Amino acid sequence: xxxxxxxxxxxxxxxxxxxxxxxxxxxxxxxxxxxxxxxxxxxxxxxxxxxxxxxxxxxxxxxxxxxxxxxxxxxxxxxxxxxxxxxxxxxxxxxxxxxxxxxxxxxxxxxxxxxxxxxxxxxxxxxxxxxxxxxxxxxxxxxxxxxxxxxxxxxxxxxxxxxxxxxxxxxxxxxxxxxxxxxxxxxxxxxxxxxxxxxxxxxxxxxxxxxxxxxxxxxxxxxxxxxxxxxxxxxxxxxxxxxxxxxxxxxxxxxxxxxxxxxxxxxxxxxxxxxxxxxxxxxxxxxxxxxxxxxxxxxxxxxxxxxxxxxxxxxxxxxxxxxxxxxxxxxxxxxxxxxxxxxxxxxxxxxxxxxxxxxxxxxxxxxxxxxxxxxxxxxxxxxxxxxxxxxxxxxxxxxxxxxxxxxxxxxxxxxxxxxxxxxxxxxxxxxxxxxxxxxxxxxxxxxxxxxxxxxxxxxxx
Amino acid sequence: xxxxxxxxxxxxxxxxxxxxxxxxxxxxxxxxxxxxxxxxxxxxxxxxxxxxxxxxxxxxxxxxxxxxxxxxxxxxxxxxxxxxxxxxxxxxxxxxxxxxxxxxxxxxxxxxxxxxxxxxxxxxxxxxxxxxxxxxxxxxxxxxxxxxxxxxxxxxxxxxxxxxxxxxxxxxxxxxxxxxxxx
Numbered sequence: 001x002x003x004x005x006x007x008x009x010x011x012x013x014x015x016x017x018x019x020x021x022x023x024x025x026x027x028x029x030x031x032x033x034x035x036x037x038x039x040x041x042x043x044x045x046x047x048x049x050x051x052x053x054x055x056x057x058x059x060x061x062x063x064x065x066x067x068x069x070x071x072x073x074x075x076x077x078x079x080x081x082x083x084x085x086x087x088x089x090x091x092x093x094x095x096x097x098x099x100x101x102x103x104x105x106x107x108x109x110x111x112x113x114x115x116x117x118x119x120x121x122x123x124x125x126x127x128x129x130x131x132x133x134x135x136x137x138x139x140x141x142x143x144x145x146x147x148x149x150x151x152x153x154x155x156x157x158x159x160x161x162x163x164x165x166x167x168x169x170x171x172x173x174x175x176x177x178x179x180x181x182x183x184x185x186x187x188x189x190x191x192x193x194x195x196x197x198x199x200x201x202x203x204x205x206x207x208x209x210x211x212x213x214x215x216x217x218x219x220x221x222x223x224x225x226x227x228x229x230x231x232x233x234x235x236x237x238x239x240x241x242x243x244x245x246x247x248x249x250x251x252x253x254x255x256x257x258x259x260x261x262x263x264x265x266x267x268x269x270x271x272x273x274x275x276x277x278x279x280x281x282x283x284x285x286x287x288x289x290x291x292x293x294x295x296x297x298x299x300x301x302x303x304x305x306x307x308x309x310x311x312x313x314x315x316x317x318x319x320x321x322x323x324x325x326x327x328x329x330x331x332x333x334x335x336x337x338x339x340x341x342x343x344x345x346x347x348x349x350x351x352x353x354x355x356x357x358x359x360x361x362x363x364x365x366x367x368x369x370x371x372x373x374x375x376x377x378x379x380x381x382x383x384x385x386x387x388x389x390x391x392x393x394x395x396x397x398x399x400x401x402x403x404x405x406x407x408x409x410x411x412x413x414x415x416x417x418x419x420x421x422x423x424x425x426x427x428x429x430x431x432x433x434x435x436x437x438x439x440x441x442x443x444x445x446x447x448x449x450x451x452x453x454x455x456x457x458x459x460x461x
Numbered sequence: 462x463x464x465x466x467x468x469x470x471x472x473x474x475x476x477x478x479x480x481x482x483x484x485x486x487x488x489x490x491x492x493x494x495x496x497x498x499x500x501x502x503x504x505x506x507x508x509x510x511x512x513x514x515x516x517x518x519x520x521x522x523x524x525x526x527x528x529x530x531x532x533x534x535x536x537x538x539x540x541x542x543x544x545x546x547x548x549x550x551x552x553x554x555x556x557x558x559x560x561x562x563x564x565x566x567x568x569x570x571x572x573x574x575x576x577x578x579x580x581x582x583x584x585x586x587x588x589x590x591x592x593x594x595x596x597x598x599x600x601x602x603x604x605x606x607x608x609x610x611x612x613x614x615x616x617x618x619x620x621x622x623x624x625x626x627x628x629x630x631x632x633x634x635x636x637x638x639x640x641x642x643x644x
Binding site for chain 1: 483485486487489490491566567568569570571576579580605607609610612616
C-alpha cells in the first residue's frame with residue numbers, strides 16, 4: 001500500500017488483500033444533509049433498539065421474549081409456544097415490508113436503520129474518531145511504530161469499545177428477561193445466574209469483535225439480507241449512483257471538454273466499505289450516502305450544481321425517467337399485506353386464556369335413577385402473569401339440565417392450568433339424539449368469555 | 462470481464478452464461494472459521510461419540526422427561542402403601558390440604574362440597590360400598606368403578622395426587638371408627 005489508501009476496483013473486494021489478509025478501511029469525516037439526517041435517524045434508532053424492552057405496552061414490555069416461561073410478548077400481544085405458527089406471518093409481514101422498501105429505495109435499511117450500521121457509524125466509529133483523529137490520521141497511526149502515545153490511544157479506544165459492548169450486551173439481555181429481573185441479576189452478581197451471565201459474556205465478546213474489527217465484513221460477506229437485496233433491485237430502484245453522463249470524462253477545473261468530476265477522490269475517501277461509487281452500483285454499497293455529501297460539498301465549492309452523485313435509479317442516470325409503479329413492487333406489497341393481514345386476523349384470536357373441554361375417560365354416559373349422566377373435564381390455562389378467576393355457564397337451550405361441579409368461581413394461578421370436573425344430568429325422557437350444550441367460560445375481570453359446544457350422549461333407543 | 466489492466470489474475474475455466482470467475486483467496490478470517498470448525502469437530506467427535514462424556518440424545522430426553530413428569534418417575538420406584546402408611550399420611554396437614562384442593566376441583570361435582578355425596582357416595586359416614594380400608598379406597602380412586610360412573614383417576618392424577626386426595630378423605634375418619642360395607 002506504500003502508505004497510500006488502496007485504489008478500489010471492480011474485480012476484487014477492497015477490504016480483502018490478495019493474500020487473504022484484511023485491509024482496514026478508515027473513512028474520512030463527511031458533513032452534509034444526509035449525514036445530519038442519518039445521525040438524527042441513528043439517535044432515534046438507538047433509542048428505539050435500547051428502549052423496546054423497557055416501554056410497557058399492555059402490561060408487558062413492548063418486546064419481551066420471555067425465555068424462562070416460553071412466552072413472547074410483542075407490542076401487547078402475548079404468544080405462547082403453541083402460537084408459533086403465527087411467527088411465520090410475523091416474519092413474512094415484516095420481511096416483505098423490507099422487500100417493498102428495497103425495491104423502491106435500494107438498501108435504505110442498511111444505510112439508515114440496521115443496528116450494524118447504526119452502532120458502528122454512530123457509536124464505535126465516533127469513539128475511534130474522537131481518540132485517533134480523522135481517516136488519514138488513523139491510517140497513519142496504523143502504520144506508526146509502537147510508541148507510548150500510540151499504545152495509550154489504542155488502550156483507551158479498546159477499553160471504551162469493551163465498555164460499550166458490555167453495556168449493549170446487558171441491554172440486549174433485557175429482551176429476554178424482564179427489566180426488574182435484569183436489575184436484580186446485576187445487583188446480585190453472576191452466582192446463580194450462570195446462563196444469562198454466559199450469554200452476556202459471549203454477546204460482549206461478539207459485539208467487541210464485530211465493531212472493533214469485523215465491521216463491514218459483516219455486511220459484505222455474512223449478512224444474507226444484504227446479499228439477497230441485490231435480487232430485489234431493478235433499474236428503476238433508487239440507489240446511490242454517480243451521474244456518468246455529467247461527470248465523464250474526468251478532468252481538472254478548466255480542462256477542455258472535461259465533465260463535472262474533477263477526480264478529487266473524496267467519494268472514495270469517505271466510503272465505509274471501500275468502493276468507488278463512480279464504478280457503478282456494487283454489492284458492497286450499503287447506501288449510506290456519505291459519497292453524496294462528499295461530492296455535493298466539492299460541487300458547492302466549484303459552484304457547480306450538486307447531485308453528481310445522488311439518489312437516483314439506473315434509468316434516471318441513463319437519462320430516462322424512473323418508473324415507480326412496477327410489477328415487483330405490487331407483488332412484494334401484496335405478499336407483505338398478506339402476511340400482515342393474516343397476522344392481524346390470527347393475533348385477534350389470541351386469548352389470554354385457553355379453554356378446552358374433554359370427556360372423562362371411561363364410559364361415555366351413565367344411566368341411573370332415570371337420568372342420563374355425562375362427565376366432562378374442563379381445562380383452563382391462564383396465560384397471564386397474574387391469577388384470574390373464572391365462572392362457567394351452561395347454556396341448556398330449553399332442555400332441563402342438572403349440573404354439578406364448577407359451580408362457584410375458580411381462580412387459576414398465574415401461568416398455571418386447572419382441571420375441573422363437570423357433571424351434567426338430563427332426565428331420560430328429555431334425552432334425544434344429537435343433544436348439545438354450550439359451555440361458556442366467563443372471566444371475572446375484564447372481558448373475553450369463550451364458548452365451547454359439547455355433545456351430550458346417551459342411550460339411542 | 463477484465464477492465465483493469467494492472468490486474469493479471471487467473472480465471473477459472475467454467476463458464477455459466479458467459480460469466481466467469483476469478484480464483485481468489487478466501488479472506489483469512491473465513492479460513493480461520495474453517496480450521497476452528499475442523500478442530501471443534503474432532504474434539505466434539507471424541508467428546509460426544511467416542512468417549513461418551515456427553516449424555517446421548519436418548520439419555521437427555523429421558524432426563525428431561527423425568528424432570529417434567531416427577532409423578533411417573535416416583536410411581537416407577539414407589540411400592541404400594543399399606544393401610545398404616547395411608548393413615549399416617551392423613552395426619553400430614555400439608556398433604557391433606559393438597560388433597561382437599563384436588564377434591565374441590567375433581568371430586569366435588571359428584572361427592573359434594575360437604576362430601577355427603579349426591580351423584581357419588583357419601584364419604585364422611587361409616588358406610589362404604591367398595592370397602593372402607595385405606596388401601597381399598599386408594600384402589601377405588603385409582604381404578605374407578607365404571608358401572609356407576611366413577612372414573613379411574615390413577616392415569617389422570619398420578620400416584621402422588623391420588624395419595625393426597627385419599628389422605629384428605631381419610632382425614633375425615635379415624636382408624637378405630639366402625640366400617641360398614643353396604644353393597
